[in-house]
Amino acid sequence: MSLTLIIGNKNYSSWSMRPWFAMTAAGIPFEEILIPLYEPGSPERVAQYSPAGKVPILIDGDVRIWESLAIIEYLAEKFPQSGLWPDDAVARAHARVVSAEMHSGFLPLRRECPMNLWHPPRAPAISADVQKNVQRIVSIWEDCRSRFGAAGPFLFGAISAADAMFAPVVSRFMTWGISPGTVSENYMAAITGTAAWQNWRSAALKESWVMKNNEPDWPEVPRLTV
Numbered sequence: 001m002s003l004t005l006i007i008g009n010k011n012y013s014s015w016s017m018r019p020w021f022a023m024t025a026a027g028i029p030f031e032e033i034l035i036p037l038y039e040p041g042s043p044e045r046v047a048q049y050s051p052a053g054k055v056p057i058l059i060d061g062d063v064r065i066w067e068s069l070a071i072i073e074y075l076a077e078k079f080p081q082s083g084l085w086p087d088d089a090v091a092r093a094h095a096r097v098v099s100a101e102m103h104s105g106f107l108p109l110r111r112e113c114p115m116n117l118w119h120p121p122r123a124p125a126i127s128a129d130v131q132k133n134v135q136r137i138v139s140i141w142e143d144c145r146s147r148f149g150a151a152g153p154f155l156f157g158a159i160s161a162a163d164a165m166f167a168p169v170v171s172r173f174m175t176w177g178i179s180p181g182t183v184s185e186n187y188m189a190a191i192t193g194t195a196a197w198q199n200w201r202s203a204a205l206k207e208s209w210v211m212k213n214n215e216p217d218w219p220e221v222p223r224l225t226v
Contacts, residue, residue: 003030005071006049006057008037010204012214014115014168016056017200019071022164024196026082028075036209069103072161084161091148095155095162098140102165109133113176114214115168117204118223123177124216137169138180141187153190167191171201 005023007016023030035045035055043053050057050066057064058071060078065071076084085092108129126134144155144162151157155166170191173180180188191197205224212218 003028004033004059005030006033006035006046006055006059008035008055009207009209009211010034010200011117011207011209012115012211013037013055014110014171015054015068017115017168017171018068018164019056019058019075021167021196021200022072022084022161023075024199025159025164025194026075026079026084028079028082036207038211038213039209069099069165072099072164076161083158086148086156086158086160088148091156094144094148095160098144098155099162099165101140102169106133106137106169109137109169109172113172113178114216115171116175116214117171117201118207119175119215120222120224121175121177126176126178134173134178134180137166138184141166141180141184145183145187153187155187159194163191167197170197 003023005020007013007020010017020032022028035042037055046055046057047053049059049064052066054066056068056071057066058074060074063074065074072084076082086095108127112127112130141155148156152159154160155162170188172178173188174192179185192201205226210221215221
């Protein structure tokens with residue numbers, strides 16, 4: 001039986017992007033159901049699949065998992081050859097640590113710099129709390145690249161679940177004009193060069209649903225077309 005991933009808007013839903021990116025990059029086949037968020041009937045549609053009422057949700061037969069990192073862990077167990085986590089035990093433990101930190105933290109960055117792939121890049125003033133978030137993320141990226149990244153351009157060399165967890169941050173840095181330095185910018189270029197990133201972004205730019213809380217210029221909705 002095939003896997004099904006329920007996701008929200010590709011332009012806005014960072015949590016949906018994470019397992020989608022991980023599965024696509026790892027070559028794990030799945031069917032996609034997209035439910036646009038904050039539209040009439042959206043909560044009821046999501047509730048059909050998840051008691052939490054949130055996306056993403058992975059369906060595997062009778063199994064339903066409705067949390068991004070839990071989805072990734074389930075897939076890593078189901079597809080042990082997928083490379084979702086590094087083979088080396090030390091690297092694997094560190095990949096889980098930084099993924100969990102991303103999962104639970106960086107609230108100022110999430111709040112002030114929402115994921116919005118179609119918004120034209122700009123560099124607004126950011127708060128001290130966001131600056132601290134950026135500094136910590138850059139520290140994570142540079143440390144991972146230095147310690148574990150010799151075999152490739154991603155955080156742990158080969159692309160992994162850790163990269164999927166940080167992929168929406170790459171979009172935020174790009175949209176909001178955050179320049180993290182050469183090492184991190186090279187890493188960002190590696191992420192944006194993947195087919196997973198390009199396919200997600202291409203679909204996001206074609207969407208028509210607007211979430212005004214993620215549009216800083218509301219009621220204007222400036223958007224990229226390519």
